[in-house]
Amino acid sequence: MAARTGRIKLSELASSVGPSSSVDPQSRIDGVFRRDVPLLHLAANPRNPRGVQTDLDDLSSIYDQQLQPLSVVSRDSWLRLWPDDAIGDAKYVVVNGCRRLAAAHHFGRPSLDVVIRDSLATSESTILEAAITENIARKNFDVMEEARAVDLLANELSSAAEAARRLKRTEGWVSQRRVLLRLHPDLQAILVSGAMPVRVARELALLPAGAQTDAWRTGSAHDPGVETAGEPTHDANPAPTDSLAKSPRKGRPRLTNHEVLARAVRRAGADAETLADVLFELLGEEGVATLTVLLGDRRDLPR
Template sequence: MARGTTRRSLAELTESIGDKSPVDGKTAALQPRTPTTAPLSHLVANPRNPRRDIGDLSDLASIKDRQLQSALVVSREAYLKLWPEDLDAIEDALWVVINGCRRLEAARKYGRVELDIVVKNEVASDRVSLLTAAIDENIGRRDFDVIEEAEAVERLVAECGGRASEAAKRLNRTEGWVSQRRSLLKLAPELQEALRAGELAVRVARGLAQVPWEEQVARWHAEQENAGKKQEGVEAPKPGPKLRPASAPRIVKALSRFEPEPAILAEALRDYLDAGQLTQLVSALQATR
């Protein structure tokens, strides 16, 4: 030992050298740490994401300065083991975003250079697990297209060997819910678009899905027409205190005397109708001239 030096413990030596310590022949390169952040260039959105349209990202504009929730990712290798045919979609990315695709797109749009991530390759243990994780993030969101949701549920049922009960179990939903969502795919294209646009309620769509495909649109139009008539009936004026039906005989009597004495009819009408109805009557009479 050189003069003037002191003996140092193995722990102290390892600490002083840091991650490049050759102790036990191990290096940091052989023991990579799981990353908690990744540059956007290393990330790609899940090609099997049930959402085709990420929607309006303005609610995520603050991601430029802060990210409130990490994105869940799996490694490139873990993903391609399940879907090797997606190699072109993955390109050179190291991580595939399973939950957080909107955050990824918002980061790109608003100028964030990296994203906080959580690596969970166990999510990619099989296709069913990965699809379930992707669907789970979106189900129940108001901006999630209900037809896209139905398509995602259909894919999950297929991956479960066609067993709707297994898909329901994975999603923590009832088998009836799964069946109802799948039934929406039986709708005619026009009705699917109406459903997407919010013009057709899901509960009505489920009923129409049971009708033969070629009859669905006609049935929907008929139901709309009937609903419109009912609505008109609800909004039509109903007899009430202001109408004073007991004075109706005065109008009949006044009509019999109308030609010589129109003022009598006017007085009877003023007694029978309220102010709003009188205004409507005047407008109607003027329109007939």
């Protein structure tokens, strides 16, 4: 057989590869900008970790100006991962920018600029990772949305350690976010409102659910003016959102955080095994190792 000569056209190469080929034709257009894509061609990410988009007033300017294009993947790339997802007749699925898409619908903008990034659709976890990473970096999540998103990624990867690596965070940070999901729903609302520091929420989440609200009511840690270095409350003087946010009666001695927790744990009757499980989830492997050293130091102190 005579050897073939001459250059091979990319168009011919693309048409010759099958779905099992290692050459992905879509990857050749990754990063392509498309201007004024009609909204009917755009579907919101059905697996958006933020869920329903609400309170869009801060994006009202999108009617006149779009400062940044949406990141999307093509219809075919999405349906290869989730063939049963209902995306209608949309040509693209929005991975980053679902709030901007919702605002465009809400305020009557007919089209949006997008960048096609099919490389995001390598796997289900890469889609989720992309959606979470950008929102965390821009601080678009409130703390409970962040906790739910981190938990979703850790479950998808079946590894909190791998989730930490993907998000470029420590395992302790991932564990501390996930433990917030144990917080009583009323206390979650107070946390999101800014009336409770994240540090205090993490401590309360260590307690059994039935003891958390009592600990919040009786302790001084829920003072709205309290701020923790690196994790401030969202508002210096937020209005209480619930009866749980009321201050303790005047004249009652203020308890330290560890006193509140100790009393609540004693009331709940938590045993050592339960506490060990909770602490491991909160602190992660590295944090538990540090805790072991600290407990040893406490044991050696004079009584």
